Amino acid sequence: MPKLTKKRSKKAGLPPGTLVHIGEKKAEGLKITVIDYDEVHFQEKEIKTIEECFLFKDKPTVTWINVDGLHQVEILEKLGECYGFHPLMLEDILNTDQRPKMEDYGDYIYIVLKMLIQSNKNNGIMTEQISLILGPNFVISFQEMEGNIFDPIRERIRNGKGRIRKMGADYLAYALLDSIIDNYFIIMEKLGEKIEFLEEELVTRPTAQTLKTIHQLKREMIFLRRAVWPLREVVSGLERGESSLMKEPTRIYLRDVYDHTIQVIDTIETFRDMISGMLDIYLSSISNRMNAVMKVLTIIATIFMPLTFIAGIYGMNFKYMPELEWHWGYPAVWLVVVFIGISMLIYFKKKRWL
Numbered sequence: 318m319p320k321l322t323k324k325r326s327k328k329a330g331l332p333p334g335t336l337v338h339i340g341e342k343k344a345e346g347l348k349i350t351v352i353d354y355d356e357v358h359f360q361e362k363e364i365k366t367i368e369e370c371f372l373f374k375d376k377p378t379v380t381w382i383n384v385d386g387l388h389q390v391e392i393l394e395k396l397g398e399c400y401g402f403h404p405l406m407l408e409d410i411l412n413t414d415q416r417p418k419m420e421d422y423g424d425y426i427y428i429v430l431k432m433l434i435q436s437n438k439n440n441g442i443m444t445e446q447i448s449l450i451l452g453p454n455f456v457i458s459f460q461e462m463e464g465n466i467f468d469p470i471r472e473r474i475r476n477g478k479g480r481i482r483k484m485g486a487d488y489l490a491y492a493l494l495d496s497i498i499d500n501y502f503i504i505m506e507k508l509g510e511k512i513e514f515l516e517e518e519l520v521t522r523p524t525a526q527t528l529k530t531i532h533q534l535k536r537e538m539i540f541l542r543r544a545v546w547p548l549r550e551v552v553s554g555l556e557r558g559e560s561s562l563m564k565e566p567t568r569i570y571l572r573d574v575y576d577h578t579i580q581v582i583d584t585i586e587t588f589r590d591m592i593s594g595m596l597d598i599y600l601s602s603i604s605n606r607m608n609a610v611m612k613v614l615t616i617i618a619t620i621f622m623p624l625t626f627i628a629g630i631y632g633m634n635f636k637y638m639p640e641l642e643w644h645w646g647y648p649a650v651w652l653v654v655v656f657i658g659i660s661m662l663i664y665f666k667k668k669r670w671l
Contacts, residue, residue, distance in 0.1 A: 339411060339412045339413060339414060346386065347384070347385065347386040347388075347389050347392060348363065348384075348385040348386065348463055349363065349364050349365075349367065349370065349382065349383070349384050349385075349392075350362070350363050350364070350382075350383045350385075351363075351364055351369070351370060351373060351380065351381070351382050351383075352380070352381040352383075352471065352474055353373055353376065353378050353379070353380045353381075354378060354379055354474055354482055355377075355378040355379060355482065356482050356483050358378065359474065359475065359477070359482075361471075361474075361475065367392050367395050367396055368395070370382050370396065370399075371399050373455070374399065374400065374455070376454070377454065378454065379454055379455070379456075379485060379486050379489060380454060380455040380456075380486075381455070381456050381457075381458070381474075381489055382455065382456075382457045382458070383457075383458045383460070383467070384396075384457070384458070384459045384460070385460045385461075385462060385463040385464075386460075386461070386462065386463075387410065387411055387413070387459060387461055390411065393407055393410060393411065393459075394407070396457070400425075400450075400452070400455075400457075401424070402422075402425070402450070403422055406420065406422065406427050406450075409427070409429060409448070410429075410448045410459050413446040413461060415429045415446060416429075416543070416547055417429060417430040417431060417544065417545075417547040417548050417551050418547060418550075418551060419550075419551045419554045419555060419558075421554075421558060421560050424452065424453070425450055425451060425452045425562070426450070426451040426490075426555070426560055426562055426563070427448070427449070427450055428448070428449040428450075428451065428490070428494070428551060428555070429446065429447070429448045429449075430446075430447055430449075430494070430497060430544075430548060430551065431444050431445070431446060431447070431544035431545075432444070432445045432446075432447050432460075432464070432466060432497050432500065433500065433501060433504045433541070433544065434464070435503070435504060435507055441533070441537070442504060442537050442540070442541070444540070444544065445460060445461045445462060445464070446461055447459070447460055447493075447497060449490055449493060449494075451486060451487060451490040451562055451563075452486060452562070453486065453562060454485070454486055455486055456486050456489045456490050456493070458493060466496055466497065466500055467493065467496060469496065470489075470492050470493065470496055473492075484566070484567065485564060485567075486562075487562055487563045487564050487567045488564075488566075488567050488570070491567050491570050491571060491574065494552070494555075494571075494574055495570075495573075495574050495577075498548070498574055498577050498578055498581065499577065501545065501577075501581045502577075502580075502581065504541075505581060505584045505585070505588075508534075508537070508588060509584075509588070511534070512534070512588060512591055512592065515527065515530060515531070515534070515595065516591075516595070516598070519595060519598045519599055519602055520598070520602060523599050523602045523603060523606075527599060528596075528599055531592065531595050531596055531599060534592050534595075535592055535593075538585065538588055538589045538592055541585050542585055542586075542589065545578070545581055545582055545585060546582060546585075548578045548581075548582075549575070549578050549579065549582060552571060552574050552575045552578050553575060555568075555571050556568050556571040556572055556575060612670070616665060616670065616671065619661065620658055620661050620662070623657050623661075624654050624657065624658065627650065627653065627654060627657075631650060
């Protein structure tokens with residue numbers, strides 16, 4: 318489970334626009350890939366130095382530059398100098414604790430959002446900040462680590478399937494947004510399965526581990542809400558904004574992304590309500606199980622109360638007790654004891670206390 322906040326002490330006292338990476342180092346190396354295309358031409362390659370990207374700056378084709386790894390600040394500085402990016406935007410890219418948002422700088426649009434990944438180690442949710450810069454003929458994406466979520470888009474560009482090769486950079490930015498938000502549905506489905514299993518466990522066999530799982534889910538839902546809720550404003554700003562970078566044909570597709578975002582938010586709110594009630598269900602299940610145990614013990618104690626009374630009477634050390642000299646005294650006492658026990662069981666059964 319990711320931390321809800323990240324340390325910002327490295328930024329204390331520094332002037333605005335100072336480039337300092339805040340967050341975990343999730344990639345050992347740096348990987349930069351460039352895809353340059355139009356309806357006819359296509360070029361894809363992995364480059365070794367950031368200077369090789371500068372050759373694509375003024376080309377009329379659409380250029381997608383993807384950077385995996387944010388820990389090398391000098392790479393971002395050189396890229397910012399070449400494209401004339403604002404220092405505050407570069408600072409936001411390096412700060413991986415950003416709230417999802419969209420900022421229009423006129424010549425380019427900056428978009429930051431969270432990508433959710435299901436961890437294979439502890440079945441928890443990992444997060445990664447994705448930054449997108451949309452320009453007139455380019456899209457630059459920054460990922461904290463190398464991933465495969467954008468591979469279907471790369472494949473569509475390579476094969477020329479769909480309309481992505483016919484559209485501009487704004488459609489590519491939409492495709493990247495859509496890919497990230499569609500991945501949320503996969504996370505929601507797995508969370509839904511986990512919640513359903515937990516509900517069944519709560520009713521049948523709640524344990525201390527169940528309570529721990531509930532608290533973990535509560536933390537995950539808080540984090541998911543922080544990561545997804547602001548996306549509504551981001552997508553709405555792109556769809557209804559006045560920037561000329563976002564063409565009218567692409568805005569239609571952004572409406573579909575907006576609908577998907579609302580669906581994800583509604584699902585998260587539903588899961589939050591369900592998990593909030595799970596603690597009450599857990600306490601009720603524990604209380605019911607304790608009541609059932611106490612009920613059995615009380616019935617046993619109630620049955621043995623008259624039997625203990627009889628045993629106490631005949632356990633007294635008086636010399637003159639008529640029953641002591643009677644030949645059938647011992648079997649008679651046992652008969653009375655068994656009769657009382659059976660009678661009480663039948664009475665409890667009729668009262669439906671058993």
